[in-house]
Amino acid sequence: MSQTKKVLKYGERTITLIGTAHISNESVQEVTSTIKEDKPDCIGIELDSKRYESMMNPDSWQNLDIVKVLKAKQGFLMLANLVLGSFQRRMGENVGVKPGDEMKASIEVAKEMNIPFEMVDRPIHVTLRRAWAKNSLWGKCKLLATMISSAFDKEEISQEEIEALKNENEMDSMRGELSSYLPKVKEVLIDERDRYLACHIWECKGNNVMAVLGAGHLPGVQRHLEQIAAGNEKTDTSDISTVPEKGVGSKVAGWIIPILLILLVVMGFYFGGKNMGQKMIGSWIIWNSLLAGIGTIIAGGHPLTILVAIVGAPITSLCPVIGVGMCTGLVQAIVCKPKVKDMETVQVDAENLKGFYKNRILRVLLVFILSTIGSAAGTFIAGASFVKDVSGVFGKFVDKIVSFFKR
Numbered sequence: 113m114s115q116t117k118k119v120l121k122y123g124e125r126t127i128t129l130i131g132t133a134h135i136s137n138e139s140v141q142e143v144t145s146t147i148k149e150d151k152p153d154c155i156g157i158e159l160d161s162k163r164y165e166s167m168m169n170p171d172s173w174q175n176l177d178i179v180k181v182l183k184a185k186q187g188f189l190m191l192a193n194l195v196l197g198s199f200q201r202r203m204g205e206n207v208g209v210k211p212g213d214e215m216k217a218s219i220e221v222a223k224e225m226n227i228p229f230e231m232v233d234r235p236i237h238v239t240l241r242r243a244w245a246k247n248s249l250w251g252k253c254k255l256l257a258t259m260i261s262s263a264f265d266k267e268e269i270s271q272e273e274i275e276a277l278k279n280e281n282e283m284d285s286m287r288g289e290l291s292s293y294l295p296k297v298k299e300v301l302i303d304e305r306d307r308y309l310a311c312h313i314w315e316c317k318g319n320n321v322m323a324v325l326g327a328g329h330l331p332g333v334q335r336h337l338e339q340i341a342a343g344n345e346k347t348d349t350s351d352i353s354t355v356p357e358k359g360v361g362s363k364v365a366g367w368i369i370p371i372l373l374i375l376l377v378v379m380g381f382y383f384g385g386k387n388m389g390q391k392m393i394g395s396w397i398i399w400n401s402l403l404a405g406i407g408t409i410i411a412g413g414h415p416l417t418i419l420v421a422i423v424g425a426p427i428t429s430l431c432p433v434i435g436v437g438m439c440t441g442l443v444q445a446i447v448c449k450p451k452v453k454d455m456e457t458v459q460v461d462a463e464n465l466k467g468f469y470k471n472r473i474l475r476v477l478l479v480f481i482l483s484t485i486g487s488a489a490g491t492f493i494a495g496a497s498f499v500k501d502v503s504g505v506f507g508k509f510v511d512k513i514v515s516f517f518k519r
Contacts, residue, residue, distance in 0.1 A: 153318025306332025407486030
């Protein structure tokens with residue numbers, strides 16, 4: 113039996129797991145032949161309904177409204193989707209396979225043979241937002257850096273290397289690396305999805321069920337299926353099917369930093385005098401405006417967008433409700449409105465740096481990200497200078513009080 117095929121028996125029920133590499137010719141052939149030979153009662157596909165619709169209707173990008181995306185605070189989510197998709201497409205180009213071809217092939221065979229099929233994966237937007245929400249600030253920085261580096265990685269991969277990705281030892285090694293570098297991402301992308309996939313595969317109708325999923329999920333899914341079959345685990349996945357809401361502590365924390373910064377400025381005026389207070393305010397404006405503006409310029413923003421970044425960054429940095437990235441992104445989308453051509457080529461253009469500047473949709477996202485990073489850096493630098501300035505004058509103030517009482 114292939115190491116990517118597992119036949120699991122649970123009483124009268126048989127569940128066959130077919131592990132694939134998402135850009136593998138062999139995987140396409142394997143799922144096609146296995147479905148035809150086994151004729152299962154139902155097939156579980158590692159897709160969610162949105163990805164299924166996108167796969168069946170590749171022109172769906174033409175209906176994209178980037179303004180709505182930004183207003184819904186989904187700019188980062190869309191960028192992550194595009195980066196991940198472009199990375200897989202580049203890998204697949206070397207072997208003549210598009211990402212998800214094995215999923216598409218299994219669906220087409222299922223339709224030909226009138227076999228019911230179910231989408232058994234968690235919605236991608238839930239997975240990505242959970243991965244972002246569960247990460248610390250440092251984890252978010254590492255995740256963002258990883259995404260950016262993968263977006264412009266030109267490394268080519270051979271057919272043999274792709275097939276090796278289905279090897280269990282290779283997958284264990286990759287999971288270990290991900291766990292050590294981004295443990296929360298590994299938890300959300302792999303561990304949670306293993307459980308989600310297993311629960312929804314179990315709920316597929318029929319005694320002969322087949323599931324087509326990435327080879328990396330095979331061990332985890334099998335483990336959860338065994339726990340479900342033994343009655344030790346329920347198939348309710350509601351706890352991992354939504355984005356965790358911010359707790360009271362997180363909501364309060366969003367306001368704590370702006371309040372502390374304002375208090376530091378007040379202390380600067382009180383202990384250091386008018387000159388100190390004005391210096392701190394000037395530092396705040398300069399660092400936020402300068403770095404947000406530079407980020408927008410690097411992103412190729414329109415002059416009006418750059419102006420919005422410069423003027424808006426010092427203000428939005430003190431308001432957790434709205435960020436400068438949303439403001440600059442919206443202005444860029446309005447003054448340089450994306451055309452139909454941009455919507456048609458957005459996935460292809462996301463494969464290289466030049467495409468990000470050529471495509472108006474991608475440039476909006478670039479403006480959104482880089483102005484946000486610039487403003488965040490400005491806030492950190494200015495805040496650090498506040499602490500240094502206030503600690504210095506406050507220390508002198510304390511020394512004066514001590515000297516007074518010693519007299």
